[in-house]
Amino acid sequence: MKKLTAILALAGVFGIGALVGLRATPAQASLCYYRCICSVAYKCCSTPTGTSCKAVPNAPIECPQVAC
Numbered sequence: 588m589k590k591l592t593a594i595l596a597l598a599g600v601f602g603i604g605a606l607v608g609l610r611a612t613p614a615q616a617s618l619c620y621y622r623c624i625c626s627v628a629y630k631c632c633s634t635p636t637g638t639s640c641k642a643v644p645n646a647p648i649e650c651p652q653v654a655c
Contacts, residue, residue, distance in 0.1 A: 623650035 619632040621643070628646030631638055
């Protein structure tokens, strides 16, 4: 009886794990880089759905002062 209970418990845990794994969205790799836009450093990331940029105050690059 103990074996049957242990097997059923393991099967239940495995089934729940499989359901959660199937519903999770896969991680998408992205290519990120820094660029200067109007004298402000931005971190831009390209993904399969497009490119997004956000201003970064402490970026590892220095942007020249240019008029926009």
